[in-house]
Amino acid sequence: MKSEQSLIPDFDTYPITQKVLRAEIVPDGVLVHWGDGLASRLHKFWLRENSPDGATMHPESREQQLLLTDIPDDLQAAEVAPTGDGGLYVRWKPDGQESRYHPGWLRAHVPAAPANQHDALPSRQTWTAATLGALPSFAADDIAKDDAACGAWLEAIHIHGIALLTGLPSKPEVIFDIPAKIGPIRETNFGRAFDVRTDGPVTSNAFTALGLPVHTDLCTREYLPGLQFLHCLRNDANGGESILVDGFRVAQALRQEAPDLYETLSSQPIIFANKARDTDYRFAAPMLTHDRNGDLIEVRLSPWLRAPLATPFEITDKLYRGLRHFLRLCEDPTYRLIYRLQPGDMLAFDNRRLLHGRLAFDQQTGTRWLRGCYVELEELHSRLRILARQRRQAALAQS
């Protein structure tokens, strides 16, 4: 074995929790025996293409430069052994290439290892008005100067689907400062930021003084914006309080009360279409979307952008029963948090989970001006993973 230094194949941190005791060559791969008894059967191509050497991984970008098609069909492990630090050594034939795998990296990536959770995010918690009590609230000054407070704010958005920032200046440009802590703004046809006020053209019900039933924004798009920011600049008209509902919690209630309607809303596509003079966005998707584990990941709800249903009569009937049941739950005070935004407040919420609306207001009595923008959820997820990585690095440095 040569003693050449190997890379970690990315810039993450992998504490050594288990070591390789023994390794053996098996058909099409290597069987690795760990100190805790776990046995991992690793495919030869899996090992070969993740070899942390500078010819396989670019030393600067840490991205693969070896092509998968450059690996010969007849690749085999010729010699395998634990390394001195508890990792894995493999010599390959026919090419004689050697690979050395860091034990922490290897254990974090072997398929089906228990607690292989190095990239996991905190669990989300659904809420009713009573269980949440009040909006998770953070002072803008704190998150500006304190990384830990900023991290707590980001986690609250992820866990509860919403958090409030207080004490921001009531200036239009502030809408661009806060998202910059998370990631790039998702621009739409409404601009990089949009103004919710009543003095412009009425291209959406949002730009009237009407009450708005709870909804998620931009349901006409294939990819619903993940995070929404709403900054309050003025709010002195009578009415206009914000209505906030955890769509995932309401979906749980529907599932319990009417599982057949939950199934209908999870499987039957609904068309959403905007109704504008110069754009024609439309997308069809079930109101409730689940990931491949069956976990609910999205509520797509926009009463005024729902196009005429295009389903056969019997399914239409079932869809209406499901929609009406869901909407009635949204009107139940059990699930509704009513909050009056103050100038300088900013809401940040998960637009694929949190339903928002407002009570009607009286334009004659004052002005209501909110400014909003969107950022993707994966920007938040990336930030949360980097925070976790930094905590691991700090723990490693101390140990």
Place this chain on the structure above:
Amino acid sequence: MKSEQSLIPDFDTYPITQKVLRAEIVPDGVLVHWGDGLASRLHKFWLRENSPDGATMHPESREQQLLLTDIPDDLQAAEVAPTGDGGLYVRWKPDGQESRYHPGWLRAHVPAAPANQHDALPSRQTWTAATLGALPSFAADDIAKDDAACGAWLEAIHIHGIALLTGLPSKPEVIFDIPAKIGPIRETNFGRAFDVRTDGPVTSNAFTALGLPVHTDLCTREYLPGLQFLHCLRNDANGGESILVDGFRVAQALRQEAPDLYETLSSQPIIFANKARDTDYRFAAPMLTHDRNGDLIEVRLSPWLRAPLATPFEITDKLYRGLRHFLRLCEDPTYRLIYRLQPGDMLAFDNRRLLHGRLAFDQQTGTRWLRGCYVELEELHSRLRILARQRRQAALAQS
């Protein structure tokens, strides 16, 4: 029947192709008999919530202001009849509300009507190097001054997944001018525009002189950017030709040659993860994604951002066989169009279909500088629908 004017419930145009001959009240709805023999059974809530009156639809935004939950459970049609223009009249009980539906709008929206295609896009056409022959090419001057040429360019991007613009100035800011004809730019952590050149930090293999195997960009994101623009500012190094492959065509070939591997690549999630110091984007999805009609809508392929597979050994083996087969097809000249970008050229392509790469180049012999950005596919689709609407309006005005 009162003669009040009714609205079209959006700003689209609906030519009258058929008229309502007769209508009758049926349980929970209305049965409409059309001149061509079609009978449409329409649900009472479907009709009621799409009533084109100013109290149901906001007259300016044309968005619904009636809440679905405000419609009484016991709503029924009390009287139905054709209108004078061939539309449908309904009087409702218990509330006495009247609705009048435009025949063109109604026919365009009744479920399951033949040729209910008012919002359809042109069909896409897959290609090999031989069937495409050359890149669909457009002069930048023409699309700047001629709406029809601009429309043809947009259709080419949609149909073939790629089109070339020639004769643009070789200036960095031009990257922002062309996407503005379609929709807002999708900003990423690489910026609103990104520069593909070799003089910056190597945060991606793209920023080296390495050859790049064909790929789609940003596979680590849940929502792959839909459209990519690449503007050539300089290209005088030896090598660096662009490789362009229709991923949908290669997928067809795989499906024919190895249907079991096609199925594996369509069902088994692959993790994509970036490998950076300060971001950690990751997303797991099958390489091939289909819509609910079974049509292929996305190829997710990025050799150097594919994370270690997390599947059990047997599935891993099958995934490698599928990936290697697909990648070998991509290396087959049958599917590869090689094009040398000239300064002033701009490629626009569907980043969820079109695979792009480059041959290695020699930095010692010159400079290669491309500038890119992303826009969503739905912006293109909206533009194409608006163009079709304008053609319908023009035809109606002439008739």
